[in-house]
Amino acid sequence: MLNNMLSRDLPRSKLLAAILLIIIVGLLATPFVFPGARSLNVGAKIAVFIVLAASYDLMLGYTGIVSFAHTMFFGIGAYGIGIASTQMGPTWTAVAAGTLAALILSTVLALGISLFSLRVRAIFFAMITLAVAAAFMTMASQFSDWTGGEDGLNFKVPELISPAFSLSDEKFLGANLDGKLIAYYMVVLISGGLFLLMLRIVNSPFGRVLMAIRDNDFRSEAIGYRNVTYRSLSSVLAAVFATLAGVLYALWLRYNGPGTTLSFDIMIDVLLIVVIGGMGTLYGAVVGSTLFNIAQGYLQDLLKLAQGNIDSLPVIGALFHPDRWLFWLGLLFVLSVYFFPFGIVGKLRAGALAKTRRSA
């Protein structure tokens, strides 16, 4: 059954399987093992970014298309929920309407960009996505009556998943049994479902055609596949999944603004997650997202701990100052790209392959 759930695309490395298992168990146990708003936030963000990065990998890793508009679709999903909730009130109907409207807008935009620019060179597609994303960002801050401009939108979500809702006054293993907990599990479980769906897509015959196009695009045409059709479908699917990630993120944060979902900083984060995790393997998105978000969330604390012990040393003490956390994050990325050019998952799989070869 597990084999079927993973679409027969198993981790193919014991270490990778163990890491994935730890991540899954960790995400599911977070509310009880690490109670507190901060750890829940990091957990939910990891789950949402797994979907976001995996959907980007659908395009970048599996089809070989570079797009800079991925966060635009992420933002469309989040704004869909934000705008629908402020206009219609905190009901499930608003959530459904916002999701549906966002999905339609994303599909139309993705299809339009693809058909307009994927016929020609890949670089042209990248430039068009950059232009469209920049235009969308400006629009989001200009139509402030709807979007809240640069301040963004604070909105209420349906009662079941809002912090005010309470299942019981008692605490269970140190966690409040409230709407926030329900929201957390909703985000994690739906993200897991979306991930498995993407795994199914890349391992279907359709996914294999995408990889064939990435490998050798003129050969796939000469066999009779219309590359434009397949590339467009891939970019539409990626947009749809990114939109759903945006929906989940907005429901979790109960806030959305340009800096939260639309900014190019997030685009770069997603690119880093995919590259560090391993392009062309969806599991890379899981590992990359976890590593990245934990580093972003906790590196500063780690440095604070370290500094307590080496405060007295002159140069090193300054280097490990908590304010230098961005420096360490950057160093971490440079090193991981240097040592794992095919990403962490690529490295682990290659290692496992070499091991079976040796023993055979």
Added chain:
Amino acid sequence: MNSSVQPLLALDGVHTHIGPYHILHGVDLAVAKGGITMLLGRNGAGKTTTLRTVMGLWHASAGTIRFDGNDISEFATPDVARLDIAYVPENMGIFSDLTVRENLFLAARKGPLDAARLDWIFGFMPALKTFWLQRAGLLSGGQKQMLSIARAMVEPRRLLLVDEPSKGLAPAIIQNLIVAFGALRDEGVTILLVEQNFNFASKLGDTVAVMDNGRVVHAGTMAALVADPELQARLLGLSLDSHQ
């Protein structure tokens, strides 16, 4: 050749430009239904460009290309392929990140892989069976060439365009190729084969066309060309000497 019978593939005054270069200068070529036609000529004569122009990978700047009577000059590559024309390029062009199985699976567009037909292909190319679930990028050069040809054999095609299949292959494998192409011909597939190796060409070809400077300069039966060393020397010159 009976002139009242319509050829399966007919090029009529085809010119092709690649960037600033004028490569084909009015190619006239008729490939009759059934049998193997050899396209010979020295390097740079325009043989590969002719095949690529038929596939729509380059577009003819003048002239017409007819397949079974229909003008396909303006067709996009996938549409040409969907007429059941298969192309085996010189550089193999396999999908190296996919397995051998997946490479063949993608080539079988009409339905699932046919087990009996696969066994038939494995008969000529046992290596493909051995490495069935391996990544195609790990195969040797000869095995990649085999896979590339197998991909064109996996379903019955009407026309097969093959670019220098014997290049860089060991003699024993070339022998397998001769048998494989013979079996395809017996199945009713029409084959247009570009070749530099005259030994290989003379064993397989029914008819022959020789190109030079972007034109077809000779067309006739292979038997007549084999029987006439003088004509061989005039048409093929150096390429004949260097390959025997």
